[in-house]
Amino acid sequence: MPLLRFTPDQLLTTTRAVRKRLDLDRPVEPSVIEECLQIAIQAPTGSNLQRWHFVVVTDQVKRLAIAELYRKSWAMYLSSPTAAPNLRYDDAVRDAVQRRVGDSAQYLADHLERVPVFLIPCFTGRVDGQPSSAQAGKWGSILPAVWSFMLAARARGLGTAWTTLHLRHEREAAAILGIPYEQFTQAALIPVAYALGTEFKPAHREPLASIVHWDKW
Ligand SMILES: Cc1cc2nc3c(=O)[nH]c(=O)nc-3n(C[C@H](O)[C@H](O)[C@H](O)COP(=O)(O)O)c2cc1C
Numbered sequence: 001m002p003l004l005r006f007t008p009d010q011l012l013t014t015t016r017a018v019r020k021r022l023d024l025d026r027p028v029e030p031s032v033i034e035e036c037l038q039i040a041i042q043a044p045t046g047s048n049l050q051r052w053h054f055v056v057v058t059d060q061v062k063r064l065a066i067a068e069l070y071r072k073s074w075a076m077y078l079s080s081p082t083a084a085p086n087l088r089y090d091d092a093v094r095d096a097v098q099r100r101v102g103d104s105a106q107y108l109a110d111h112l113e114r115v116p117v118f119l120i121p122c123f124t125g126r127v128d129g130q131p132s133s134a135q136a137g138k139w140g141s142i143l144p145a146v147w148s149f150m151l152a153a154r155a156r157g158l159g160t161a162w163t164t165l166h167l168r169h170e171r172e173a174a175a176i177l178g179i180p181y182e183q184f185t186q187a188a189l190i191p192v193a194y195a196l197g198t199e200f201k202p203a204h205r206e207p208l209a210s211i212v213h214w215d216k217w
Helices: 008-014 030-040 060-078 092-114 132-139 143-155 165-177
Strands: 052-057 117-124 158-160 184-186 190-194
Touching (some): 030 052, 030 143, 060 092, 060 165, 117 143, 165 184
Antiparallel strands (some): 052 117, 117 184, 117 190, 158 190
16 A cells, blocks of 8 residues: 655644544455554553454444444433533634534544444453553553554555544443453544545644643643
């Protein structure tokens, strides 16, 4: 698969959450997913244990079943006044961005089963109820790989979005996919499709000065 031409900084600053610009009608070749996964597994893991698994879901019936779990969770999320799409900001730019994110997230929820590939990264073991110090090693041993996958996908013209909403129903998703729930934790659900167009821009972010602390908080 030929790569799009980006500098490293362009790739890192333009890998967006793609939802409305996913090509729902174009199949994604298994080989391109495997290329991205080969890159993903170069990521670091605690003690180099590499206790990760990647479930690639293409089966239409399974995608629909998981999309239904996702939508159940989305509806519950939206019913909370503190859900991101329900928040208002005084800053007009931030407010407009949040409105767009809400619309885009609604679109993904409405069309999820039509996205040709779901990637569900998993790590070995469960962290439910463990102290954050123990959880950090587990989560930190899967998240870099997933982000690498998303960057590799972007470099190949694919769009992805990090999602976690289906995890509210993780046990049911595990049953659909045959994942042994007691032994493996699902970390996310990454919808993957060819992107409609290759041009994406850096996003609005809060100024660094408000979040960076040199030597003291
Ligand atoms: C931990 C995490 C969980 C997320 N969960 C969801 C989700 O369930 N559904 C969704 O549409 N987007 C989800 N997102 C994507 C964010 O909404 C997205 O990063 C945000 O809209 C900013 O867009 P950008 O990454 O293009 O700047 C999640 C992102 C992260 C990092």
